[in-house]
Amino acid sequence: MTTQEIAGRLYELCQKNDSATAHDELYANDVTSTEKNMAGEVETIKGLDGIREKGKKFQSMIEKVHSGYTNEPKVFGNNIFMEMGMDVTMKGMDRMNMSEMCHYETKDGKIISERFFY
Structure with missing residues (x-):
C-alpha cells in the first residue's frame, strides 16, 4: 500500500x-x-x-463515549497527520472533550510509528 492508501484506510477505520x-x-x-x-x-x-494492550487499557477507563470525530488525513511523503477527538466520560471523572493531533510514519506499506500530541 502507498502512504496515501494507508491514510485513506486508517481514516475509514478511525471513523x-x-x-x-x-x-x-x-x-x-x-x-x-x-x-x-x-x-x-x-x-x-x-x-x-504493546499497542493493542495500551488500547485495551484506555478503553477500560472509559465510562461512556458521547461523540467523536476524525478529520481527513494530510499526507506528506511517508507521513500522515490526522486530528481526532472525542466527548467522553472517563470512569470516576466528569465529562470532557479530548482532542489530539496524530502523526503516523510509514515504510514498506505499513505504519512503523505513531505519535500523539495533546
Whole structure:
C-alpha cells in the first residue's frame, strides 16, 4: 500500500472506531507508539502487542463515549497527520472533550510509528 492508501484506510477505520482492524491491516509488528502518559511523561511503547494492550487499557477507563470525530488525513511523503477527538466520560471523572493531533510514519506499506500530541 502507498502512504496515501494507508491514510485513506486508517481514516475509514478511525471513523468507525475500529482500531483493532487498523492494527491488523496497517501496522508493522515492530511499530512504536509515543505519547504522554497520565503523569505527563513521554512514553514509547514498542511492538504491536504493546499497542493493542495500551488500547485495551484506555478503553477500560472509559465510562461512556458521547461523540467523536476524525478529520481527513494530510499526507506528506511517508507521513500522515490526522486530528481526532472525542466527548467522553472517563470512569470516576466528569465529562470532557479530548482532542489530539496524530502523526503516523510509514515504510514498506505499513505504519512503523505513531505519535500523539495533546
